Amino acid sequence: MSDERAPKAFRLPPDRTENAEPEREPRALRGADMAVVTPAEIDVFDGDVDQAAPPPPPAPRRRSRLGAIFFGAAGILVSLAVGLSIDDLIRSLFARADWLGWFGAGLAAVAAAALVALLAREAIALSRLSSVENLSRRATDALTRNDPKAARALVDDLAGFLSARPQTAAGRKTLEALRHDVIDGPDLIRLAETELLAPLDAAAQQLILDAGKRVSVVTAISPRAIVDLVYVFYEASRLIRRLAELYGARPGTLGFLRLARGVLAHLAVTGSMAAGDTLVQQLVGHGLAARLSAKLGEGVVNGMMTVRIGMAAMDTVRPLPFVAIRRPSVGDYLGALARFAGTGQGSKDTPARPAS
Template structure:
């Protein structure tokens, strides 16, 4: 058996083709580039060449012209504000020293307030990120039935509600469960029952109250602009209340991010009443049309508010719904039309057909 034909390496070393046996002790299988010893032969495995392979295209991110414009505009505005304040303080000093020092003091107060706002916004964003990460961690632990991961996530959940008086009893019960229960999914279910159930009930009341207000105001309002403003205000207020209830407390920037998350979740789950068969049946019976003289478009606006509230609960809740029943639009409808005999009769009829 002969070794491979002369290559650049053999040409460099000046070795001639040689006959050898594979079981010879002087034969070494190696792909290293180290020099051979005297009278030693090395077999270098040939590398597979994939001639048909195409180099993977490197994805290039498009240049963000919008970010460049925003950065430049923000810089110009900051310079303009700074120069204006500087000119104002100089003008105050030119008039009187005490006016100048007063201007400096007020500018310092404004800078301190701006710093406090920035810290609050950063803290709000960090809380929202913490809740999102905690929800993903608990969901993964429940899905894998991982007791260790569930205990770590629930410890963080109790820390999140530390200092909340309404959660004291639930935190005590959950602390006992952590030392007694060995199944991760069961721990998450117990946390929902003992710790999150009071918050879920209050969140449902928030959604029901907002849906009622929207329905009544938009039914009595004579102008579409008032309806639009009422729906927008009440839905934004509802999202903020639910976030504060579950421990988010976002600032302005965090609230914008939270609202975007709620809108994205609402789009993913399929619109106002997707998947809620009772709502579909009631609307099919013409509930909005039959009550148009009394509620008009308030019915639809109330259902939309309820749907947004339920989506906000999903986004703001630091734990997914595992054992607890997720709120549905039909639950809010039952509370919304409980005082109306005609609507109540239609709801009961739709429930019978559903069964």
Template sequence: MAEQRGRRPEIFRMEDAGLTLAPAETLPEVAEPALAPVAPPKRRLFSIGGLFWTALGGLVSLGAGLAVTRLVEDLFARAEWLGAVGLGFTALLAVAVIALIAREALGLARLSSLDTLRARAADALARDDRPEAEGVARALIALSKENPRLAKARGDLSTHLGAIIDGADLVRLTERTLMAPLDAQARALVSDAAKRVSVVTAVSPRAAVDLFFVLYTAITLMRRLADLYGGRPGFLGMLKLGRHVLSHLAVTGGMAAGDSLVQQILGHGLAAKLSARLGEGVVNGLLTARLGLAAIAVTRPLPFAALPAPRLSDVATGLIRKAEADAAPAKAQPGSKRGGGAEGE
């Protein structure tokens, strides 16, 4: 073996008479690693739902255009000045429609940019890609320029961009620098919304009022969280955001039964100690908090890598404390009555 390692490489020719070839059966078989076939991405050119809404929108637009045209023609037939006024209002309407379409398109583009940044950051973390991580950091600096609270954080991150060598470390530094203050504010928004829902649904006399207030609070909370992280969606953007949040809740299992806060409720038996209305308010508050956590996960432009993801107990602990405080007098009141009766006897 030592002789073989010490031999220098030599060159042979196949027609050399002194060359002896080993039989084919004695050659070792080298198994090539099997490569998993990569499935091509499925690209949907169109969907039935998209085709339906496109056709419906086209027909409605044509009908509205014909109606406006006939109205302007009738106004011109009555009086020329009426036709001119109608034509002016039509021009203003066209400008407003174009502005609304541009705003909705901009809101959708902002939401899509958040999803793209989150995917790029996850890819940079997985592959430790330094150029990709720097691109994500610079994009987030540009995205947060309109937030004056992050001015110092942007300056600190900009000075450290060239000093970090690893791509994953740069993504984590960006998350700790830019996302930490936003995450704290997002937790406060979710906690306040959960408390409001809990109080209002506990004292409201009708279920319709509960439903309306819960829906209004959920929509407002999702919009405020999207604005906080740089999304600022319009009407169509809110529809897309709501679909993303519901999809996230479906994937993560909605109200996770294994969460520590839910275990605290079940373990302490608070549902049995509270009144029906108060218990319903606590449950609605917990559902609102869970919806807020899903909205944070959807609108946050970076995945949770360096910072811990918020849990239900982080944003809804106040609900349980209030429920325990309300349940304690209800539990002590029957005992005090029995004690007073014994003294009287």
């Protein structure tokens, strides 16, 4: 028997030395093209979508210059037509009798002076509303950049803007005593929010709750849906104006229209107008649907719609964003409003005050 063995084929194991070249990655995953996902980011994607930060509101559309030119030219033409009509009327009065002509000219002069006064008042009201928007914008910028100089200038302007509000007298005195002891800009803004706006926020929440109660009662006993719609519109309009006056805006007619447009835009962006299924789910979740009759439940829904409008108006007319003070939520009003609708005795119910 021969000692020679038949040839065989062997598969060598892969080389595991340290100098071995690693396996080449696909080109789409190499270098700068490679995206690294951390476990924290995976947890964010696996979590609840509702807890993610809300998307920023869409940028306002630019106004059309053609529209501005059209309305400007049309306004001038209407003004000329009205002026010529008044001129023809006065000439006709002079043709009939001199005293009638002078009487008509005097009335025209009084009307012109009243129009100038109205326009001046509307311009002042629009200026106050613009000041509120400017203060809120400056506060956001100072908080973002952590600028102590901008924060001090903002706090001074805010104290001057709210100087006419008696609710802020104690807060202004405290702020004046402590403002030089605070070095950090965001801390100074938080101090100003706590001292100056906290009493106004409490009054604003009481106004919102009272409006919701009135809407709940009226819509619960009204026989027609059109009455509900008209009263909700009236109460919401009055609530927007009273909140603006509370925070120092005091809008006129044009300012109110501008403010109402801003509130509607805020509601559209935040989705707060969806008071249908979501609000019914909230009522059922709080165990209130079984306690209230159908008509009272409808009144609570209408009251909560008014509350949502008031919350949006509060966000719009408030000179500072909510930073040190918690923003009120629907739940702060829901319990008090439902108890009021169920018992009819809710005069002492107040919403939960925002925690600092």
